[in-house]
Amino acid sequence: MNLVIEKQKLGTSVGDHVYEIIKKNIINLNMPPGSRVSEKEVSDLLNVSRTPVREAFIKLSKEQLIYAVPQKGTYISHIDLEAVEDARFIRECLEKTVISMATESFPEDLIYVLEDNFKRQKQAIKQKKFYDFLMLDEDFHRTIFVGVNKGSVWSYIEQINTHYKRVRMLTLIADVNWLGLVDQHMHILKSIKNQDHELGQEVISTHIKKLITEQEELKTRYPQYFKID
Amino acid sequence: MNLVIEKQKLGTSVGDHVYEIIKKNIINLNMPPGSRVSEKEVSDLLNVSRTPVREAFIKLSKEQLIYAVPQKGTYISHIDLEAVEDARFIRECLEKTVISMATESFPEDLIYVLEDNFKRQKQAIKQKKFYDFLMLDEDFHRTIFVGVNKGSVWSYIEQINTHYKRVRMLTLIADVNWLGLVDQHMHILKSIKNQDHELGQEVISTHIKKLITEQEELKTRYPQYFKID
DNA sequence: ACATATTAACTGGTATGGTAGTATGGTATT
């Protein structure tokens, strides 16, 4: 086990800190799906007691990122393609509506934020900073939700999105058509600016669908990461 | 504090059991919003140690049903009308799509389940068993999701729905036009049976909106239960 | 009588020890 650790943020409990660390290490696949992780192991690594680790485990298991078998062990959940499909379904439903609202009216200052974000997306791709790109991508979509006053809805999506995020991390590793994504973001941005309702609806569907096309390929390439059904 | 307690289900941990008990007592407003609840108090009441109680509290706070202030106390969250609106928004988005799918094709055996459920709804109303009605109502909607293979999506909704559920419990207490709800369920059922896409879309919007019309009235009637914004 | 200091009784957060169930590897038995 080799955790990526960062400093504890002020005003947070040890339990919160452990939670953040583990979650990050799961999503970036540093803790691979199916692998084992024990309270004691983590508590030794982070030099804390087992209690806050347990607290973190409880939260993570509620997000289905890990699962515990009593008196046996705790394991990183395999990527569940059904959960990914659910996340996609939910996102498409919600984001279609949100884009529809955004193409009707959208605060000007946030358009600037989107444009700035978009520029940095292109930079990130050019410099092959893929993790940064993923973060920018998330910000991009969140900003759209915020613009139509549905920021909290996005935070719900993020909770459901965890399995999906790991798939995206895999596509990152496996190298994918990033420019296509940037191109679609450009169209989304354009549809909001020009209040082009049609374009918005069209692009958002293909956008979200695109992100899951490579799933089957990934499953054959990294079978050990995926849940068997 | 006066908890409604039920027997522990087999195969569950003490922590799970405590979680279920508290959650139920919050949703049925037996533990009123804003009131205080301490780990020690609950652990004494249920004759368990603080650890499983703490486990339950962690889960509940992740669902925003309670919040803890370190070294001060833990409190039942006030009903957050913003969260309710979010839940409504999400439900309307998702359920519209799901009904749309259901009006295209729906397994016959589940139609029978819906019809049976519908009959029992009418009975429940007649006998004024409102809590039973709420449960039947949930089953009704869940069955529709299951019918189009989106059962797991419904379970996500349930997680978001918690604040909303308390509002519904309030409307139950405050006595409301239940027959209207039954009537709408009848229309939903009909739209699925007759594959009437138009009717389905129309009724689901009004159905979900209806459930929140009384909110403002409730807020003036039970101001202490609601979050001030 | 009033303002201020003190303390005692709480709280949630953390550490640790004990318990029961599970996997494993070695040993004795067949």
Next chain:
DNA sequence: AATACCATACTACCATACCAGTTAATATGT
């Protein structure tokens, strides 16, 4: 050689003890 058995070393789960803040009632000084 194969199998049954048992010791051991894990695990998550639960109980308990301690810690560090918060609060409110009490004591104290003016």
